[in-house]
Amino acid sequence: xxxLLLPIVVLLAVASRPAAAKNPTPNFVVIMAEAQxxxxxxxxxxxxxxxxKSAVFKTPALERLAREGMRFAYGYALSPRCxxxxxxxxxxxxxxxxxxxxxxxxxxxxxxxxxxxxxEPLMELPKSxxxxxxxxxxxxxxxxxxxxxxxxxxDPAQHGFDVSDGxxxxxxxxxxxxxxxxxxYGMTERGIAFMxxxxxAGKSFYLQLSHYPNQERKEGGGGRGRDTxxxxxxxxxxxxxxxxxxxxxxxxxxxTYVIYTSDxxxxxxxxxxxxxxxxxxxxxxxxxxxxxxxxPGVTANxxxxxxxxxxxxxxxxxxxxxxTAPSSTAVEGGSLVNVLRDPxxxxxxxRKREELxxxxxxxxxxxxxxxxxxxxxxxxxxxxxxxxxxRLYDLERDxxxxxxxxxxxxxxxxxxxxxxxxxxxxxxxxxxxPNPNYDPSQAVDPELDERRxxxxxxxxxxxx
Numbered sequence: 001x002x003x004l005l006l007p008i009v010v011l012l013a014v015a016s017r018p019a020a021a022k023n024p025t026p027n028f029v030v031i032m033a034e035a036q037x038x039x040x041x042x043x044x045x046x047x048x049x050x051x052x053k054s055a056v057f058k059t060p061a062l063e064r065l066a067r068e069g070m071r072f073a074y075g076y077a078l079s080p081r082c083x084x085x086x087x088x089x090x091x092x093x094x095x096x097x098x099x100x101x102x103x104x105x106x107x108x109x110x111x112x113x114x115x116x117x118x119x120e121p122l123m124e125l126p127k128s129x130x131x132x133x134x135x136x137x138x139x140x141x142x143x144x145x146x147x148x149x150x151x152x153x154x155d156p157a158q159h160g161f162d163v164s165d166g167x168x169x170x171x172x173x174x175x176x177x178x179x180x181x182x183x184x185y186g187m188t189e190r191g192i193a194f195m196x197x198x199x200x201a202g203k204s205f206y207l208q209l210s211h212y213p214n215q216e217r218k219e220g221g222g223g224r225g226r227d228t229x230x231x232x233x234x235x236x237x238x239x240x241x242x243x244x245x246x247x248x249x250x251x252x253x254x255x256t257y258v259i260y261t262s263d264x265x266x267x268x269x270x271x272x273x274x275x276x277x278x279x280x281x282x283x284x285x286x287x288x289x290x291x292x293x294x295x296p297g298v299t300a301n302x303x304x305x306x307x308x309x310x311x312x313x314x315x316x317x318x319x320x321x322x323x324t325a326p327s328s329t330a331v332e333g334g335s336l337v338n339v340l341r342d343p344x345x346x347x348x349x350x351r352k353r354e355e356l357x358x359x360x361x362x363x364x365x366x367x368x369x370x371x372x373x374x375x376x377x378x379x380x381x382x383x384x385x386x387x388x389x390x391r392l393y394d395l396e397r398d399x400x401x402x403x404x405x406x407x408x409x410x411x412x413x414x415x416x417x418x419x420x421x422x423x424x425x426x427x428x429x430x431x432x433x434p435n436p437n438y439d440p441s442q443a444v445d446p447e448l449d450e451r452r453x454x455x456x457x458x459x460x461x462x463x464x
Contacts (some may be wrong), residue, residue, distance in 0.1 A: 027207075037271050069440045118432045127159075147183065149166070
């Protein structure tokens, strides 16, 4: 019932505020895809790498965004799982600092069957962390979130959103196994109604549309599963085009920024080639995602090689709206404005740290055990805690992470290891610890157990 009435609720929520004079401040639309791999669009995400464009998926809406805006060859989610990535986008704070590093503790974790005990992550977005919606509301914006929330059970209204679908999770408002493509269209319709109401009320707006998964996908990238995933990609792209066309129709395109990204990579290696790994892994296939921005003053049809993450979205929006970003020292992202306005998409993003850190102290598909990755310059280092190992890659030359340089370049590995450890200490990151009850004779690979539908598998299939 709530969903059927939501367009009316949107109109009332926005129109109940006093109408203001025409406001020249920009609008923002942020669209977050679900489990969309970096090469799973018909946009060449890296103009130096033809394989970064899919030969299977057709995404004309994203092609339009790329033509009219900027795409990023090194666009990253902050985690290979959705809850941490979404929390980072809302707050500009990394998962390690938020202690929101996972989607929940599976039944395999924490038993004598694993050598390390993963930490228990925070499951509720902290009220103490300012969201992008709360920030914009201080400047008179009206705000909405439609689609997958998945950062706790607290209503989005308590985090600054005037209207929303509520604290939905993977099942969507109907609590079904596969909310998409139905909810892709439903949430888009509600988003367009919200934009219309905001325009009528003379209000600048922030709209976030966060897509749901199709839980019936088959992993591995072949057969019927690949066909289903292709349908999902095409259907969701159609809803993105509906948003772009609505902005045209409402004459809002010239004053609205559209930001598109994904919460993590696709399922399995086959869905992410030429990258290695996928969802659940700190390899590039789990972390590198489509990242496009279009709007007033953004250089059109340019591929930027500046690394960016979801943590940069809040500071960027703050700068574009001429607001001061939250003063919290925990905010890790930086404004992309100088990059967006540069004719070549170049420039330095000023962040607290030069390096990007992806902390994932959990067992998961394709991860090889609790790990942390750090990216600086061309180099990425992955620290695996169960194996007490480290791997080093030159991503500019080796985006598939096929050639480990740790033994060949120990000085670079040492430098990145020191920075990684300093970051984790500074943010008081939760770490996986030795399991005092570990019994090697009872050991199990949680990744294989999850794939086979073991004790961790049933719960794992519900995650996204």
